[in-house]
Amino acid sequence: MMSATSMFGGASLGSLALDRSVFTAERAQTRSAISEDPIEARAITAVKAGDAGSYGYLVTKYTKRVVSIAWGIVRNAADAEDLAQEAFVKAYENIARFKTGEPFGPWIYRIVTNLGLDLIKHRKRFRHEEITDAAPAERRDRADLPAITNELAARIDRAIQSLPEMQRIVARLYLVEQFGHTEIAAMTKLTEGTVRSHLSLARGKLKEKLADLHGGNND
């Protein structure tokens, strides 16, 4: 892959340390690692000062995660790519509002999530136009699915996909993207209580569908 240095003429790259875990302690460590990334902090300061080239570091560091979040919402590779691009441009345009010293990740995740939700709303509004194209759209979406060779993962994916829209989005952000309740609330503009409520409803349905996977029952 082309590096940010070569594409934007920015600083050298650091490793992407965004892997969030199930446990709060690990999540806190990860968050701390992001905010303490000195290259990221320098890149943000430079971009704010007008050095557009330094933005490449941030783009390269967060692209994969941003695309994954976008894809989870829209379930379409082309739309996910466009959303990621728009999110980065929007973040750049509003970089002056960004507080120096804070991690860039949560901000760009919030932007891409909101863009994704807007796209879904737009799709709903014009759903009548899609009715005739439903079959091709479905085929296209399936074609965009990552190759899930693992049967367990495939079943989980299908179960999450069967959930109502907001439960699906919240469940995916929590289960797949490994975000916490507070982070999801910030990303989706929902209250933390609403996020927990969506997740609780999703959990009940997922437990029914996947009861045999984890030896669970509905008690």
Add this chain to the structure above:
Amino acid sequence: MTDDTFLEQLRNDARQLQYEPDDVMTTRIAARVRARVSEEAAGGVALILARWFRPVVASLAALSLAAIVGVGWLELSPEPAPGLDAVSSSQTVDVSVGGDVFSVE
């Protein structure tokens, strides 16, 4: 199995469902963002001013066009017959009182 344990196990298993864009896609995104960011940076103040002034100029152009069309239409339309006011204001009546003549409009 408790709800929490179920969700934690599910979370561990679902992690592998994260979408992994390929190198082509990530490179394309980076290139497009770079192009748009460079455009923004190069445009700078001029771009911002252009964004603000474009609608203003468009509105003024529309008004000018409407004015030109309006004036042209007025010029082309036939002269209207003078109304009562026009007749009364353009004609004067001379009144003679005691040898003096007064002109009344």
